[in-house]
Amino acid sequence: MNPFLKIKPFSILLLVSIHLYCTHGFAQQKDPETIILSLQEAVNLAKENNDWIAMAKLSKDVAESELKEIKSHALPHVVAQASGKKLSNVILYEHGLHDSESLPPPPSTYQANFGIEASFNLYSGGKHEAAIEESEIRTKLSEIKIEQQSGSISLQVIQNYLEILRLSKLDSLHKEQINREEIRLKNINSLYKNGKVTRSDVLRAEINLSNEQFSRKENQSDIQIFHNRLTVLLKIPEETNVILKDTAVASQISELTAFENPTANRAYSFLTAKENTALQEAKIKGAKSNFYPSIELISAYEFNYPNYLVFPNLDEAYSIGFIGFKMSYSLSSLYQNNHKVRAEKEHLKELKIKENAVQDHLKLELSSLKIKLKDTKEKIEIAKKNIEQSNVNLNIVSTKYFNQLALLTDLLEADNLYLQSKYKLIEAQTSLLNYYYQILYNTGKI
Structure with a gap:
């Protein structure tokens, strides 16, 4: 007898229900979020979630904790100590190691001690002040690092x-071009059936359509690649379907280009170079402090037995x-x-030169971006005129071709000029926005 016939209908229904429920639940889990x-x-989400920004914030927390620890050195240094001992008998020897005698140590076999020692630095040649200044500058550098990392991630997201x-x-x-190519191919096929064009015209139109379909496929793959990059920057699941709300962002060009003359004084790299110079000056103060003595106020109180x-x-x-x-003074500091x-x-001189070099590089970069920005604005106006002219030209050549007054080569060339x-x-509009946001990043505004 078939063993499956022993299974009751209720059990089968239960198993099917469980299977459908699990399948439905699994499908729900796999549905990508939109x-x-x-x-x-998008920029705000990246600032909240991105790991590089989170790491920079943790570095700042570490720098702030180190600053508090260094400042605490200005407080008195207090040490409490206690000890308790039980002594063994004292062994007394006469005549070398012969004739030994064991006696309890006077006045007691027990010893105990408890005491507190405190010291307070009165003067150290500015060593502690230089250490605090160094730590404060490191904290500023960590804050600049957060801003720089945040700006860098924001620029990448943009x-x-x-x-x-x-x-x-x-x-x-x-898509628009493919539709136009399909309509054109249909019309050319009609002409071919009527014997007005050769087979080569049909083949050329088919190849043109295939090339356009191929280009669209490549373009769609590129969209997916940049979509994945965006999800990584936003730290959201890769399968998340991100829909871009600002589809008309390029139309705001007139507003975006109306900003003040860019300056490199707030650039992240320049601020970092400037603070590194200040940090080196603090290190020099710390090194010079070794030429001076150290003076401390000291105090202690203790209980002893016996x-x-x-x-x-x-x-x-x-x-x-x-x-x-x-008071203590290191004599070796005079020659070491x-x-x-x-x-x-010498290192300070090097950092000052680097600071000037960074500023010059930023000025050159901003100057180049301003030129590109102005040039791209002009290109946009030219492109708009070209679209109008090439559209008119396409319509004229298309009419001539279907009236047997022009070659297919002329029509395809006119169509290509319009495309x-x-x-x-589109390229110029996107480039203009890219240049604009690069200027904002180089001036420390994003």
């Missing part, structure tokens, strides 16, 4: 966002304390520290 983001929302927009517009352009202050020693406890000062100070000064003029407009 989020709609504006350009600013560039990927704009690239997806550009490719999406190109996809629409390819009393070893008097002779013979007494089996009693006593307490005693003191207050005074301590000179080299260290000289090396730190290229629209493509150049």
Whole structure:
């Protein structure tokens, strides 16, 4: 007998229900999430989630903790100590190691001590102040690092966002072109059936259509690649369907280009170079402090047992304390520290030159971006005129071709000019926005 016939109908129904439920639940889990983001929302999400920004923030927390620790050195240094001992018998020897005698140590076999020592730095040649200044500058550098990392990630998000927009517009352009190619091929086939054109015209039109379909496929793959890059920057699942809200961002060009003359004084790299110079100056102060003595106020109070202050020693406890000062000076610093100070000064000269070089590089970069920005604005106006002219030209040549007054080569060339003029407009609009946001990044505004 078939063993499956022994299974009751209710059990079969239950198993099928469980299978359908699990399958439905699994399908629900696999459904990708869809989020709609504006350009600013994408930037804000990256600032919240991106790991590189999170690492920079943790570095700042570390720098702030180190600053607090260094500042705490200005407080008195206090040490509490206690000890307890049980002594063995004292072994006395006569005649070398012969004739030994064991006696309990006077006045007691037990010893105990408890005391507190405190010291307070009065003067150290500015060493502590230089250390605090160094730590404060390191904290500033960590803050600049956060801003720089945040600006860098924001710029990458913006560039990927704009690239997806550009490719999406190109996809629409390819789709429009494919529709036009299909209509043209249909009309050419009609002419071919009527014997008005040769087979080569049909083949040329088919090849043109295939090339356009191929280009669209490549473009769609590029969209997916930049989509994946954007999800990584936003730290969201790769399968998330991100819909870009600001599809008309390129139309805001007139507003975006109206900004003040860019300056490199707030650039992240320049601020970092400037703070590194200040840090080196603080290091020189710390190195010079080794030429000066160190003076401390010291104090202690302790309880002791037994009393070893008097002779013979007494089996009693006593307490005693003191207050005074301590001065120390390293004589070797007179011939060793000179080299260290000289090396730190040479390094400072190097950092000042680097600071000037960074500023010059930024000025050149901003100047180049301004030229490109102005040039791209002019290209946009030219591209708009070209679209109008090439559209008129396409219509004229198309009419001539279907009236047997022009060759297919002329029609395809006119069509290609029209397509290229629209493509150049999209490229110029995207480039203008890219240059604009690069200027913002180089001036420390994103």
